[in-house]
Every structure is written in C-alpha cells, then in structure tokens.
Amino acid sequence: MAHQDLPHKNISQLLARISVVSLLYAGIMIPTPLKAASCTERPVTTFVSSVIGGYQLSEPDRFPHLLKTGNIGLYQVDGTTRTILNWPNNNPAWIKPSNYDGKSVMKAMISLWKNRAGGGIFEGGVSPALTPHLQASHYRTFADSQSGAEFKWFSAGWHPQLVMLNLSYTDKATPFPGSYHNPSSEFTDQDVQDTTIALKDVYQRTGAKLVLPYISNGSRGHVSDTSETDRHGNPGLGEHIQSNYETDAYYKNSRKIAIAAGGFGIDTPANIFSTDAYYGPRHSEMFRKLIASEIQWANKNHLTTVVFMTIFDTQHGKHGGGPDFHFMDGVQKEVNYLIKAHALPTYWIVGQYSNGPENTNMPQTDTQAESITQVATWVANHAPNSSPPYPELTCSKY
Numbered sequence: 194m195a196h197q198d199l200p201h202k203n204i205s206q207l208l209a210r211i212s213v214v215s216l217l218y219a220g221i222m223i224p225t226p227l228k229a230a231s232c233t234e235r236p237v238t239t240f241v242s243s244v245i246g247g248y249q250l251s252e253p254d255r256f257p258h259l260l261k262t263g264n265i266g267l268y269q270v271d272g273t274t275r276t277i278l279n280w281p282n283n284n285p286a287w288i289k290p291s292n293y294d295g296k297s298v299m300k301a302m303i304s305l306w307k308n309r310a311g312g313g314i315f316e317g318g319v320s321p322a323l324t325p326h327l328q329a330s331h332y333r334t335f336a337d338s339q340s341g342a343e344f345k346w347f348s349a350g351w352h353p354q355l356v357m358l359n360l361s362y363t364d365k366a367t368p369f370p371g372s373y374h375n376p377s378s379e380f381t382d383q384d385v386q387d388t389t390i391a392l393k394d395v396y397q398r399t400g401a402k403l404v405l406p407y408i409s410n411g412s413r414g415h416v417s418d419t420s421e422t423d424r425h426g427n428p429g430l431g432e433h434i435q436s437n438y439e440t441d442a443y444y445k446n447s448r449k450i451a452i453a454a455g456g457f458g459i460d461t462p463a464n465i466f467s468t469d470a471y472y473g474p475r476h477s478e479m480f481r482k483l484i485a486s487e488i489q490w491a492n493k494n495h496l497t498t499v500v501f502m503t504i505f506d507t508q509h510g511k512h513g514g515g516p517d518f519h520f521m522d523g524v525q526k527e528v529n530y531l532i533k534a535h536a537l538p539t540y541w542i543v544g545q546y547s548n549g550p551e552n553t554n555m556p557q558t559d560t561q562a563e564s565i566t567q568v569a570t571w572v573a574n575h576a577p578n579s580s581p582p583y584p585e586l587t588c589s590k591y
Contacts, residue, residue, distance in 0.1 A: 234263070236584040237310035239573040242268035242501075242544025243565050245286060246555030248277055248293070251302035256559040256566040262573040266310020266587060267302070268501075268542050269353070271317045272337035274346050277302070286549025303351045310587040311354040314499070314542075315399065316458075317343060318359035324394040331387050333361045347399070354586040356401040357458050357499060358391060360384070360408075380408075380446035388450050402586055405497060407458040408447050435479055438486040439493075448490075455582070456497030456539070459484060462505035462513060463523030467530070470507040481530060488536035492579050498538040502527055502572075504545045504554045515545060515553030520563045521571065528576045537579045540587070543569040 241250065241259065249255055250267065259265050278295040281287050306313055317323045318338030338359070362384050380388075388406060395404045438444050451457045461484060464470065469477040491498045502524050504517035517523070524543065531537060544565055547553050557564035581587065 232584045232588040234589065236581050237264055237266045237587040237589055238540050238578045238581065239264050239569060239576065240266045240268035240310065240314055240540060240542045240544075241556070241565060241569040242270060242273070242542055242546070243556050244270060244272045244276065244546045245548055245553060246557070246565075247273040248290070248298045248302075249556035251298050251305060253305055255556060256570070258559045259566050259570040259573065262570060263589070264573040265569065266589075267306035267313035268544060269313060269315050269343075269346075269351075270337070270546055271315075271340065271343055272546060272548075274315075275337050275340045275342040278342055278345060279340075281548070284548060286551040286553070288551060299346060299349060303346065303349055307351055308590045310589055311585070312351060313353045314355045314357060314540075315343060315353040315401070316357040316359065317395070319361060319391050323358075323398055324391040325398075326394050327387055327391050331362055331364065331383070333363050335361070343399075352400060354402045356395055356399050356404045358395055358404055358406045360388060360391070360406055362387065380450060382446065385446050385449050385453075389453060392454055403455060403497065403583060405454050405456045405458055405499065406450060407460060408451055436483050436486075438483060439490040451491065451496060452494065456491060456499070457487075458499040458501060459487060459538070460501050460503070461527065463502045463527050464505040464507050464517060464519060466502075467523040467526035468507060471505075482534075485531060485534035485536040488531065488538055488579075489534070492537070495582055497540075497582050498579070499540045499542060500531075500538040501542040501544070503542075504547065513545075514547045514549055516550070516563075517554055518563060520554055521568050524568050524572060528572065532577065537577055539579050539581050541572050541576050541578065543572050 239262075243250060247269075253260060276287075277298050280289055280293060280295060282289070318335055319327055319332045320334045320338040320341075321329060322339055322341035322344070362381070364381055364383055392404050392406070395401065436443070438448075465472075466481060466484065471477065472480055488498055488500075503513065504515045504520050505523070506512055506515050506517055508518065509516075528541075545554055554563055554565055556566045559566040559570045561567055
C-alpha cells in the first residue's frame with residue numbers, strides 16, 4: 194500500500210522517465226520501454242517466497258486470506274525452480290508428498306501466479322546459464338544458479354517482469370581479503386564493470402523489464418566509519434561512528450551499481466534486523482540505521498528497492514535455517530522501524546531460502562502461526578511502501 198505522503202501519480206511518471214534515462218546513460222539497455230501508469234488498480238507491493246515447502250505455494254486453498262488481499266505476488270528463487278522439478282531426496286528435511294509430480298506442481302504454480310503482480314519476481318545468481326558473457330573466473334557459481342531450471346519455467350509460461358540478481362564475485366577486496374565475497378561493501382572497480390555485463394545478460398536471457406542486483410547483505414557489512422576491528426579482525430565494525438550509506442566512501446562502488454541498475458535488493462533476516470541477538474545492542478542499532486540510510490538514499494534518487502525479510506533462528510545457534518518462532522514479531526518490528534525512519538522500500542518480500550531443518554517455517558496455511566503465508570498476509574495488509582517508479586511491472590490482470 195502506498196504511503197499517503199508520497200508523490201502523486203504524475204510525479205511518479207516523471208521520476209520513472211528520469212530513471213529510464215539514467216539506465217540508458219549507464220549503458221544498460223532496457224529491451225522493452227517502461228510506461229508508467231498502465232495499472233488500473235494499485236500495483237502489488239508484497240511478495241511471498243519459500244524454498245523448502247515451496248510446492249505449497251501452488252495450492253491456493255492453503256492461503257485464501259493472503260490471496261484475498263489482492264496485494265500479493267510470487268517471488269521465486271532459483272533454488273525453488275530447481276527443487277520443485279528435481280526433489281532433493283538426499284536431504285532428510287525435505288519430506289516428499291505422496292504422488293508428487295514436479296512438472297504438475299510447476300504448471301499449477303504458474304497458473305496460479307502468472308497473472309498476479311506481473312508474474313512476480315525471479316531471483317537468480319551469476320552463472321554460465323544466466324550471465325554467459327561474464328568471465329567465469331570472476332565469480333563463484335552455486336548449484337541452484339547454474340542449474341538453469343528457471344528456463345524450463347519460462348518455457349512453460351512464467352514470465353516475471355522483475356528479476357533480482359545475486360552477485361558472488363571472487364576477487365579480493367579490502368577489508369575482507371577472503372576467497373569470495375557477497376556483501377555489497379566489498380565491490381571493486383572490476384565488480385562494477387562485471388555487474389554491467391551481468392545485468393545486460395540477464396535482460397537478454399530472461400526478457401525482464403527491470404533487473405536489480407542485491408547489493409546489501411548485512412551479516413558482514415560495513416556498519417561504522419571507524420577503523421577499529423571486531424574480534425575476528427574485520428575492519429569497520431567499531432562502535433563509535435555511525436555509517437551513512439549516502440556519504441560513506443566505503444560504499445562508493447555500491448552506489449555506482451545501484452544508480453546504473455535503477456535500484457537494488459536488501460537481504461534483511463527479520464530477527465537480525467529487529468533484535469540485538471546477532472550483533473549485540475549497540476552494533477545492532479547501527480546496522481538498522483545503515484539499512485534505513487540505504488533506502489532513504491534510494492528513495493531520494495528515485496530508485497526501486499526490494500527488502501527481503503526472511504526467517505532467522507535466534508534460539509538454536511543463531512542461523513538462517515530456522516525455525517523462527519518469532520517471525521511475525523520480527524517482521525512487524527522491522528516494518529515499523531522503517532516507517533518511523535521514513536525509509537519505506539518499493540517492495541516487501543516475505544519468505545525463506547532455507548534447506549531445512551524439517552520443522553522450519555514454510556508456507557503451510559495463512560492461519561498457522563509463524564507460517565510464511567500468515568506473515569505475508571500481515572505485510573500485504575499493513576506494510577506501506579514508497580511509490581513504485583514502474584508500477585506496471587507488478588500489475589495484476591484477472
């Protein structure tokens with residue numbers, strides 16, 4: 194739902210045209226011209242996703258209240274496109290339904306979601322399948338990304354207008370000189386060039402009208418301007434100076450990529466964002482302010498932002514596999530924090546990308562406590578958002 198203080202439609206149309214110009218100037222060609230204001234109803238701004246138990250999102254009787262909101266679309270990660278078609282029998286967390294047929298599930302899911310929210314959103318990673326012109330030695334490929342299963346879905350009639358791209362470059366960059374990195378804070382000049390290539394490839398390979406990279410992955414991000422190190426020797430995790438995404442030189446290349454792409458995604462496990470369990474009290478608040486500053490900067494520059502609120506188990510080892518028994522509370526606190534910070538994203542994603550354990554949060558039903566669909570129903574009904582620069586991308590057609 195759009196916040197009442199945000200620009201009116203004619204202003205949104207103007208800003209959308211400005212954003213298109215910036216994309217073309219950056220060398221990223223948009224295959225299909227974007228035309229704002231083609232929605233007869235408000236665009237969908239909430240999306241639901243799940244890897245484990247993802248097949249449940251093909252069964253509408255599980256979540257009638259969620260569908261009734263009219264503000265829900267499908268967010269499908271490459272892992273789900275692969276596992277629905279090729280059930281991971283070697284993982285005990287995946288309990289296979291009787292008479293399971295992956296192709297039938299795929300067809301049912303496409304039928305249910307293809308006319309909702311412009312077909313939804315697809316999330317993939319750099320790989321020979323999706324980014325063939327990107328030099329393979331520059332990135333690490335994961336099984337879900339390199340499977341290319343999404344192309345079977347495209348051939349079967351699923352055509353999402355918005356695609357999110359995960360980046361996993363392998364070059365070394367300060368302050369984390371590891372063998373591979375994901376957090377946006379480590380983008381090098383080479384990464385900026387490679388991302389331009391990757392985005393062009395994804396436009397051509399998917400037919401999407403907007404492709405955005407994930408540029409913020411907070412678990413190892415730069416939160417402070419201070420040169421102090423944490424207990425692992427990682428710089429930038431000190432307690433003294435709050436980092437602001439707009440002004441911190443540490444994010445220079447991240448901002449370049451965001452401007453060139455026209456927006457970005459932020460991965461914020463709700464109970465990392467909303468509690469102090471992961472970072473500790475002082476550092477956690479710095480992290481929350483940093484994320485808010487990213488969205489504020491994006492809105493100032495009329496960019497599209499996608500916030501993925503996923504599960505996080507704070508009770509059993511602090512990991513992302515779940516189960517998260519406080520998922521609803523964490524999501525509500527994250528949404529309310531960003532409202533108060535005047536940092537509303539364009540789109541909200543509620544889901545999980547876990548491969549287990551077997552009792553982790555899944556879509557289940559929208560009346561089951563802490564289920565993915567129950568939490569998504571609350572977000573669809575109650576979470577405001579900034580006005581989409583391209584509202585036609587997530588229009589529903591019934």
